[in-house]
Amino acid sequence: xxxxxxxxxxxxxxxxxxxxxxxxxAATDQVxxxxxxxxxxxxxxxxxxxxxxQKIIPHWHTYWQNPGDSGEATQIRWQLPSGVEISAIExxxxxxxxxxxxxxxxxxxxxxxxxxxxxxxxxxxxxxxxLQATVDxxxxxxxxxxxxxxxxxxxxxxxSPVNASAADLQVLSTSEARLPQPLPFNGxxxxxxxGGYQLAVSGLPADVSLTDSYFFPSRWGLLAQSQPxxxxxxxxxxxxxxxxxxxxxxTGAVLDGVLLLSExxxxxxxxxxSVTMAAASSGELLPVAAPSADTNMSTTLALLLAFAGxxxxxxxxxxxxxxxxxxxALLAHSQQPLVEQRRHGWAYTAGIVLSLLGFxxxxxxxxxxxxxxxxxxxxxxxxxxxxxxxxxxxxxxxLSGVYEITGxxxxxxxxxxxxxGYRGSFFTGVLATVVATPCTAPxxxxxxxxxxxxxxxxxxLVFVCLGLGLASPVLVLSYWPALQRRLPKPxxxxxxxRQMLAFPMYGAAIWLxxxxxxxxxxxxxxxxxxxLLLQSFALWWLGQxxxxxxxxxxxxxxxxxxxxxxxxxxxxxxxxxxxxxTDPLVSKKGAQHAGPAFEPYSDARLAELRAAGTPxxxxxxxxxxxxxxxNEKVALSTTQVQQAFSERGVVHLKADWTARDEHIRQTxxxxxxxxxxxxxxxxxxxxxxxxxxxxxxxxxxxxxxxVVD
Amino acid sequence: MLxxxxxxxxxxxxxxxxxxxxxxxxxGQPAPDFSVSNANGNPxxxxxxxxxxxxxxxxxxxxxxxxxxYDKSGNIPALQQAATADGVVWLQLISSAPGKQGxxxxxxxxxxxxxxxxxxxxxxxxxxxxxxxxxxxQTTPHLFLVNADGVxxxxxxxxxxxxxxxxDIAKAQPYLKDALxxxxxxxxxxxxxxxxxxxxxxxxx
Numbered sequence: 001x002x003x004x005x006x007x008x009x010x011x012x013x014x015x016x017x018x019x020x021x022x023x024x025x026a027a028t029d030q031v032x033x034x035x036x037x038x039x040x041x042x043x044x045x046x047x048x049x050x051x052x053x054q055k056i057i058p059h060w061h062t063y064w065q066n067p068g069d070s071g072e073a074t075q076i077r078w079q080l081p082s083g084v085e086i087s088a089i090e091x092x093x094x095x096x097x098x099x100x101x102x103x104x105x106x107x108x109x110x111x112x113x114x115x116x117x118x119x120x121x122x123x124x125x126x127x128x129x130x131l132q133a134t135v136d137x138x139x140x141x142x143x144x145x146x147x148x149x150x151x152x153x154x155x156x157x158x159x160s161p162v163n164a165s166a167a168d169l170q171v172l173s174t175s176e177a178r179l180p181q182p183l184p185f186n187g188x189x190x191x192x193x194x195g196g197y198q199l200a201v202s203g204l205p206a207d208v209s210l211t212d213s214y215f216f217p218s219r220w221g222l223l224a225q226s227q228p229x230x231x232x233x234x235x236x237x238x239x240x241x242x243x244x245x246x247x248x249x250x251t252g253a254v255l256d257g258v259l260l261l262s263e264x265x266x267x268x269x270x271x272x273x274s275v276t277m278a279a280a281s282s283g284e285l286l287p288v289a290a291p292s293a294d295t296n297m298s299t300t301l302a303l304l305l306a307f308a309g310x311x312x313x314x315x316x317x318x319x320x321x322x323x324x325x326x327x328x329a330l331l332a333h334s335q336q337p338l339v340e341q342r343r344h345g346w347a348y349t350a351g352i353v354l355s356l357l358g359f360x361x362x363x364x365x366x367x368x369x370x371x372x373x374x375x376x377x378x379x380x381x382x383x384x385x386x387x388x389x390x391x392x393x394x395x396x397x398x399l400s401g402v403y404e405i406t407g408x409x410x411x412x413x414x415x416x417x418x419x420x421g422y423r424g425s426f427f428t429g430v431l432a433t434v435v436a437t438p439c440t441a442p443x444x445x446x447x448x449x450x451x452x453x454x455x456x457x458x459x460x461l462v463f464v465c466l467g468l469g470l471a472s473p474v475l476v477l478s479y480w481p482a483l484q485r486r487l488p489k490p491x492x493x494x495x496x497x498r499q500m501l502a503f504p505m506y507g508a509a510i511w512l513x514x515x516x517x518x519x520x521x522x523x524x525x526x527x528x529x530x531x532l533l534l535q536s537f538a539l540w541w542l543g544q545x546x547x548x549x550x551x552x553x554x555x556x557x558x559x560x561x562x563x564x565x566x567x568x569x570x571x572x573x574x575x576x577x578x579x580x581x582t583d584p585l586v587s588k589k590g591a592q593h594a595g596p597a598f599e600p601y602s603d604a605r606l607a608e609l610r611a612a613g614t615p616x617x618x619x620x621x622x623x624x625x626x627x628x629x630x631n632e633k634v635a636l637s638t639t640q641v642q643q644a645f646s647e648r649g650v651v652h653l654k655a656d657w658t659a660r661d662e663h664i665r666q667t668x669x670x671x672x673x674x675x676x677x678x679x680x681x682x683x684x685x686x687x688x689x690x691x692x693x694x695x696x697x698x699x700x701x702x703x704x705x706x707v708v709d
Numbered sequence: 710m711l712x713x714x715x716x717x718x719x720x721x722x723x724x725x726x727x728x729x730x731x732x733x734x735x736x737g738q739p740a741p742d743f744s745v746s747n748a749n750g751n752p753x754x755x756x757x758x759x760x761x762x763x764x765x766x767x768x769x770x771x772x773x774x775x776x777x778x779y780d781k782s783g784n785i786p787a788l789q790q791a792a793t794a795d796g797v798v799w800l801q802l803i804s805s806a807p808g809k810q811g812x813x814x815x816x817x818x819x820x821x822x823x824x825x826x827x828x829x830x831x832x833x834x835x836x837x838x839x840x841x842x843x844x845x846x847q848t849t850p851h852l853f854l855v856n857a858d859g860v861x862x863x864x865x866x867x868x869x870x871x872x873x874x875x876x877d878i879a880k881a882q883p884y885l886k887d888a889l890x891x892x893x894x895x896x897x898x899x900x901x902x903x904x905x906x907x908x909x910x911x912x913x914x
Contacts, residue, residue, distance in 0.1 A: 070848040070909040072871050102847045102909040138873070143810045144908045146773045146873035220904035226847075246865075246902040299914075 026149035030060045030139045035131070035151040036112070038172055041162035042129060042155050045121035049172055050086075051112040052076055052135055052151065060141045061106045064094035066218055066257070068104035068225050071144070074113060074137040081130060083120035090114040092178035093258050093270025094216055099142065103226040105216050112175035119157070129155040180258045180270035185238075189255055189275040192241060196224075197249065199275065201238040201259065206604065208233070209666060212262040215240055215273070221247035222255055232670060235607030249277045264666070299458055302451065303465045310469020313436045319470075321399065321501040322432040326425070326474050328494055338481060345471075345478025347422040351429020353467035359433075360463040364456050379624035380660045382573050385516045386528070390566060392435065392509040393532050394539060399502035401495075402536070403543030429471065435508065436470060448674050518623035518658050520573065527572045534565035597642075601655035603667070606682070613684050615650045615705065620668060620678040623658040627694060628677040635696035644702040650681075681705065734844040734853060736901045740861040743840045745802075748815035748832040753800070760857050762892050763798045764885070766829070767841060767910060769811025769849040770821050773873040774907035778850060779825045781875035785850070785867070786827045792889055793828055801829035804841035806913030811849065812836060838912040848907035852885050856892055863888035865903030 025034035032055040037048050054062055054074070063071040078086050092111055097104040119129060132152040138144050163169065185203035192198040199215065213231045217223045227243040238261075249255055256274040263269070314323050326348060330341060379385055397403065451462035468475075477483055509532075517524050538561035545554035599605065601618060609616050619636065621628040635641060636652075645652060657664045657676050671678060671691070679692035681704050692704060734741060740763075744754040755763065766785070768775050778785040789799050803818060805811035813821065818832045835841055844853060844864075854863035868881035888898045 067871075070905070070907060072873070072906065099909050100912045100914065101842060101845060104909070136872075136874075140909070142909070142911060143771075144773065221902070246904075 023150055023152045026151060028139070028145075028147045028149070030057050030145065031055065031062065031137065031147060033135055033149050033151060035133065035153045036164070036168050036171060037117075037153065037155060038164050038169060039161045040155070040164050041158050041160075042119055043157065043159055043161045044119055044123040044125070046119045046161060048117045048119065049114065049176075050117045050131075051114045051172055051175055052133065053110070053112040053171060053175075054107070054137070055110050056108055056139065058109075060139050061095075061097055061104070061108045062111065062137045062139050063104065063106040064216070065089070065091050066105055066216065066220060067138075068097075068106075069102045071104050071106065071140060072138040072146070074135065076113065076115075077134045077136075079132040079134075080117075083123070084129070084131075085118045087116040090179055092175060093180050093260055093268065096214065096216075098226070101226055104140075105225075111178075112171060114172075114175055114179065123157055125157055125159055127157055129157055131155065178270070180272045183259065183271040183273050185271075187259075187273055187275040188278065189249075190278045194241070196241060196243045197255070197277070199240040199242055199255075201240075201273075202236065204233070204236045204238055206236045208236070209264045209663065210238070210261055211264050211666065211669075212260075212268070213238060213240060214260045215242060215257055216260065217245070217255065217257040221245045222249065222257070234603055235611075237607075251277050251279045253277050264662070299454070299461075302454075302458075302462055306448070306451075306462045306465040307469035307472075310466040311472055313470050314473055319432055319436045321505050322395075322428060322435060323473065324501050325399070325498070326428050326432070327477060328498060330474065330477055341478045341481075343422060344425045345475045347425035348429040348432075348474050349468070349471035351426040351431075352433050352471045353429075353464055355430045355433040356463045356467040356470075357460060360460050364459065379515060379622070380519075380658070382516060382519045383570065385512055385519060385624070386531075386569055386573055387566075388434065389509050389512040389516060389528065390531065390535055390569070391431075392505055392512060393535060395431065396502045396505035396509060397536060397539050399498055399505055401499060401543075403539045404546055432470060433467070451674075512624075515624045515658070524572070527569065531565050531569035531572075534568075535562060538562040538565065598652040598654040601653040601664070601667075603663075606653060609651055609653075610682055615648060615684040616653055616682040617645070617650050617705070618653045618655065618678075618680040618682070618689075620655045620657060620664065620673075620676045620680075622656065622676050625657075625676045631677060631679075631694075631696040635698050635701055638698045640698045641701045644705050648705050650705050734861055734864060736861055736864060738861060739859050740853070740855040741843050743843055745833045745835050745840050746815075748818045748834065750815060753831050753833055755800075755855070756859065758798045758855075759859050761796060761798050762792075762857055762889070763800060763855040764792060764889070765800050765802060765844065765846075765853040765855070767802050767804060767846045767849050767851040769803065769805055769908060769911065770813070770825075771810050772849045772908035775849050777873050777875050778867060778878070779827065782878050783826065784875075784878050786825060788886060788889075789828045793830060795889075795893060797889065798831075799829040800831050800833055801827070802833045802835050802840060802846070804835045804838045804846065805911040806838060807836055809911035809913075810908075811911055836913070838910070841910055841912065846905075846910055848905040849910060850907055851905040851910070854885070854888050854892065854898070862892060862898050863901055864905075865900075866905045866907075869903070871904070871906040 025032065027033070034053045034055075036051045036053055038050075039046070039048055042048060052074075056062060063073050065073050067073050076089060080086060091113060092107070094105040094107060097106060097108075117131070123129070130152070131154075132150065134148060134150055136146070136148045138146050164172075183201070185201050188200045188202070190198055210231075210233050213233075214229055215223070217225070223229075223245045224243040225245070229243070230241040232239050242255075254274055254276050256272075259271045259273045260268050261271065313319055330344065448462065448466075451459045454462075513525065513528050516528060538558045541561070542555055542558035545558065598619070601620075606616060606618065619628075619632075621632065623629070644650075655664045655667065657668075668674065668676070668678060671680070677694050679694070679696065680689040681692060682689045690704060692700065740755065742754065742756045744752050747753045770776070770779070775785075793799055801818075801822075803811060803813065805813075815832070815834060818834065821827075822829065822832065833840070840846075846853075848866075850867050852863070852865065852867055853861060856862045863885065865884060867885050868878065868883045870877040870881035882900075884900055884903045887900070891898045
């Protein structure tokens with residue numbers, strides 16, 4: 001108590017000197033405002049940099065000159081001695097705030113509104129300059145509060161000026177740096193067939209890689225502010241599709257505002273842009289990203305699609321055996337009380353949802369740490385692929401009956417029905433999730449692409465829905481015994497069926513081994529097979545022990561062997577990986593698997609081909625993407641399609657995302673995707689790309705390339 | 710099964726497309742029709758007022774910009790008085806979601822109007838935000854004017870000065886008042902689309 005009083009007194013004493021330059025600062029509950037000048041002693045005829053600084057508490061914002069759909073720009077009204085002149089406010093580049101259907105332009109955290117103040121040349125020396133300003137602003141979180149403060153400053157006038165404190169100069173120079181710069185590139189504006197405008201900015205460095213681009217109109221009515229602006233960067237030309245506002249621009253009218261460009265690895269930079277609207281040209285139009293509905297998909301639809309996608313995953317070759325195992329287990333449980341069956345269903349669901357949430361949190365963690373990943377990122381890690389290969393192989397061996405999964409190491413072999421406790425159900429769920437990831441079902445790509453651009457909560461929700469979709473068949477089965485009765489009666493056939501299911505699992509393991517070879521080079525096959533051999537021996541040894549109850553050392557040695565084998569495999573991985581860093585060609589060579597003739601993708605190559613009027617087919621793919629491979633096999637590499645491509649002179653560009661590649665990730669992001677596959681067809685001489693469905697058929701491809709002529 | 714899932718997805722996509730293709734509030738086009746409960750719990754349908762001029766006013770009694778035109782100046786109540794005396798139907802809409810600023814029950818809404826001497830024809834409770842989003846209403850206040858043929862003839866701000874200060878009302882160009890006068894005189898509204906200003910509407914979600 002006394003301490004607090006004493007501290008309070010001390011604080012008051014410290015505050016005393018501040019009262020001398022009374023009201024240079026003022027504070028409300030949300031905003032601290034302060035008047036700053038670049039000199040503490042000024043001289044006649046001098047031009048001074050002056051700023052009103054606002055420090056805003058977290059989550060609140062004040063507004064830019066054009067506040068957007070609601071809100072109000074900050075106003076500064078000066079009361080100045082006669083002869084003193086002040087320039088218009090120079091506004092730092094704003095940020096966007098989106099609240100449902102309302103988009104606002106303004107500032108959070110901190111902003112300084114800059115002006116120039118001229119001291120008259122005949123100002124008498126020794127007579128202080130008294131500056132006073134009324135500053136009005138609106139500060140909003142979701143609710144808004146209009147606020148007004150008075151700020152005043154008395155500046156001594158002398159023959160030789162004195163600079164302001166280093167701290168103040170720092171604030172001023174930081175604010176200057178945030179002012180939009182004159183645009184060093186050429187801008188062109190013309191009407192767009194969709195009723196909006198197309199802004200083309202050319203002359204950007206060819207190697208620039210943008211993560212975002214947005215045009216802030218200087219006043220209301222020019223653009224529909226809450227509609228998305230689509231953009232595309234190609235060959236140093238940035239094209240933006242701007243939706244027209246309530247008072248559309250006529251030919252000859254001027255669109256002005258700030259173009260904000262965010263470069264990878266650097267903060268956003270604002271450019272002053274002022275372009276005159278040209279008449280609609282029938283000639284060469286610049287390419288603009290194919291409109292992708294994904295980016296403005298509603299959350300509800302994304303959740304629905306995630307659920308449907310999760311459901312479809314059940315039919316994928318790597319998940320189906322796991323699902324069947326679960327269904328079999330349920331059948332075996334069918335004699336048990338319904339409550340227990342339902343608990344099994346929920347344990348399975350929990351396993352799926354929790355492991356998907358784990359993935360989502362991992363994604364968010366990477367995102368927070370500044371590393372953007374796409375869906376399927378797990379398969380870009382050789383370690384993950386190796387562990388997955390071993391896991392699938394182990395599951396396959398289990399299905400073959402080599403060994404049983406029991407709670408205890410030395411447990412005797414038990415009946416299929418009994419071995420699955422709730423823990424078993426839970427881990428079946430985890431397993432189903434882990435093996436499902438490479439088979440990103442067609443519908444899921446859109447929902448996940450959407451999720452990646454959303455706030456964390458939405459992203460997590462999308463993943464939860466995905467999990468529920470994946471779990472739904474088993475959950476439904478566990479709730480409606482009537483459905484179970486439709487399935488064949490449990491019996492010896494189940495054992496045969498289970499052993500049959502091992503084979504798709506072996507197949508999946510082989511496929512993953514092949515993915516590993518793509519990542520690590522073809523010689524990884526040899527040691528991988530050794531690891532698997534060791535694993536199969538260890539598990540067979542375990543199985544032997546399970547048939548003779550009692551011994552303890554046998555399962556233990558099996559386990560030790562298993563772990564040693566894995567460690568050896570991981571060590572192999574490291575050595576190959578380090579070789580790879582010295583010779584990057586190793587992975588490149590490995591990644592070129594057999595298939596149709598293609599060229600590797602690059603933005604520059606695409607732009608070059610398009611400029612030459614060549615039709616281009618772009619194939620975003622990865623070795624670990626099963627549907628990509630299926631499409632390549634059954635559609636892309638058929639002679640029918642190859643013939644159609646060569647007849648029409650279509651160039652096939654392939655963007656291989658097997659290993660991590662920031663450039664391809666960004667390109668995918670531009671089309672609202674976070675993963676592969678993505679198929680685009682750029683018809684000769686046309687502006688927009690045609691986006692093809694994620695399941696290709698030869699007919700569809702032939703039709704696509706032919707129709708557009 | 711797979712086939713059926715695709716069908717389901719296609720249907721949901723189609724219905725979404727249909728919803729977004731639904732008529733928006735465009736000047737010179739028929740104003741989108743709606744039906745929503747009034748403060749007494751009775752449904753009110755826009756199209757039932759055909760033959761009369763209708764004002765749609767989005768409001769939120771706690772928004773400083775609404776207070777500027779109600780409590781601090783009586784500007785909107787005066788406009789309501791004059792307009793309804795001319796036979797205009799004035800619909801006051803509250804689209805604040807439950808738990809958000811400005812959300813009130815019917816009785817409170819009516820009491821607020823008595824306190825503020827406001828005389829709208831109806832107070833409509835749009836807590837789901839459906840009507841607000843149908844009109845793309847963004848701010849409180851945000852005003853729309855529908856003529857006797859049911860055509861939207863004005864949308865935007867109540868006047869031209871974006872501020873929360875009552876003393877600015879006299880200096881501002883009274884867009885809504887001008888639009889009402891033009892409609893009454895059978896003339897074209899000069900500034901048919903202006904910038905709405907105020908607080909953002911506190912929609913659900």
